[in-house]
Amino acid sequence: MSGAGDAADGASGGHADREFVVVVVEPETPGNIGTIARAMKNFGLTDLKLVDPPEFGRDSEAYGFAGHAREDVLPNAEEVTLAEVVENYHTVGTTAITGEDARRHVRFPFKTPTELRESLATVDTDTALVFGREGTGLNNEELEQLDELISIPANPDYPVMNLGQAATVTLYELRSLFLDEYQLPDVEHERAPESEIERFYEQFSAFLGHAESRDHKRTRSERLIRRLVGRAHPTSKEMTTLTGVFRRATDLIERTDADHSARERADGER
Template identity: 85%
Template sequence: MSDDATEATAADSAHDDREFVVVVVEPETPGNVGTIARAMKNFGLADLKLVDPPEIDRDSEAYGFAGHAREDVLPNADTVALEEVVENYHTVGTTAITGEDARRHVRFPFKTPAELRESLATVDTDTALVFGREGTGLNNEELAQLDELVSVPANPEYPVMNLGQAATVTLYELRSLFLDEYQLPDVEHERAAEPEIERFYEQFGAFLEEAESRDHKRERSERLIRRLVGRAHPTSKEVTTLTGVFRRATDLMEHADHGDRERDDEPRAR
């Protein structure tokens, strides 16, 4: 193995060992703690740390809102001091950044969650994502201790999000740092074979022969359908289904026309 390959393998291994934790500072309601625990479970995180949390018992809203995170994330949450987190992790604080600019805001500038994902993707460091209080967020003294700030882009007239919502959106945007795969199937799919697509075009042409008597209208419709299908990259099942639909429609129109002709040919009553 070459030196470059060895270094790349070592780097990948090191990144696999990175630790990501979620820290919530003085949450006021157990329900938001449960919501954050559930979001962590959704997006591949397990280590929840709470700074001065409210009382959280099995009958509280926290367990009611946590979903399956009540089985592991929530009961395993640690109570810590913020200073302990700052000493042991690269810290990213979350804030709405309301009414502030480079002259007045502590730790300005900030990243969006998407920008943070890109910057952390190639960095080997244990990271703590720090969320503040429901009402006031993280105060300036706390923000001054942290390494970076992240803010969710929102309506400038009302950028302040509920604590649970802000955590869910942030963790969603960062999910590729925690998850190697998702429940969704591959976004790529196999385009139908060209003979199948051509059979669909032929059937669509036969449909137009019955539905449209004007030649220029039929030609235009055939061009449009080719452009549409060409952009859509349909699967074999989709093309087969559409071909069948237009075949049935064509047959119905042919039978209707035949019945009309038979009625026209009948002797008129005298």
């Protein structure tokens, strides 16, 4: 780890005008340091600061758990004091146990990570995300020094998360602040052309012409299928498949009806 340095280097993600750093106060195990470093790498952060960390080297669990973060995040981790962080950053602390109302100011008010993401989206400020110890988290004295608090919504019977888990969930929820793009495409799929969807509606109507004799039932079914498909945003492949299914069903009904009519005519001629 490097010694404490200037607080304003190492901008992250696609927001060169503001800096986001992760601070871990008195982490107890090297493994959790590595887990947090890996989560940072996943979601676009590189600047890790540690307050009174345990010793860890390249043969420790920290590097074993860090994945590719062993190449940059961990080697460049900086040992600092909480006072230095408070002096140089807008600070956001994390807590599982919160105050329930405004009478308890140390842990209240607090935001969820999603609410924090929304509030920071348009604010130009260097921000430190501060995580506490594995067993006890940040104490009240430390929380009193911080600007904001967040808490991850969890089971009220067991809201306390593992340090690495809490950091991973938080960084995931805030990822749009750090990353301009992801490995996922902008859209999950392309909606089928409207002409293909209309052909499906026509084929479905033809199917109903054979399968449902009551006019009001056919009208309602056509309206319901249009609403259903409209909400589903089907792909071209999905529309082609469904159209083919109903075409074959319609053909089968027509052949069955024709065979039945032929048998009736034959019986009548006897």
